Amino acid sequence: MHGSGMLPGLGRIYEETKRVSRILELIQIINAQPGRYRRRDLAARFEISERMIQKDLDVIRNGLKLAVVRSAEG
Numbered sequence: 001m002h003g004s005g006m007l008p009g010l011g012r013i014y015e016e017t018k019r020v021s022r023i024l025e026l027i028q029i030i031n032a033q034p035g036r037y038r039r040r041d042l043a044a045r046f047e048i049s050e051r052m053i054q055k056d057l058d059v060i061r062n063g064l065k066l067a068v069v070r071s072a073e074g
Contacts, residue, residue: 019056022046022048022056023056023059023060025046026042026053026056026057026060027060027064027066029042030060030068039053039054039057
């Protein structure tokens with residue numbers, strides 16, 4: 001075991017689980033109020049970078065094949 005008390009590999013699984021959860025929540029947010037949120041707002045809400053939000057949106061668009069369009073505001 002490592003100093004953190006976690007088994008090897010569990011940290012990565014935990015991070016992946018958090019990301020999947022965040023992506024599902026992003027889908028719900030966008031579906032409920034399309035065009036309302038900017039990447040900046042979503043990044044602040046989830047306490048991550050705008051770049052990570054963009055990567056999550058890319059997964060939604062390209063991996064899940066859901067239509068997400070960008071507004072002029074971002």
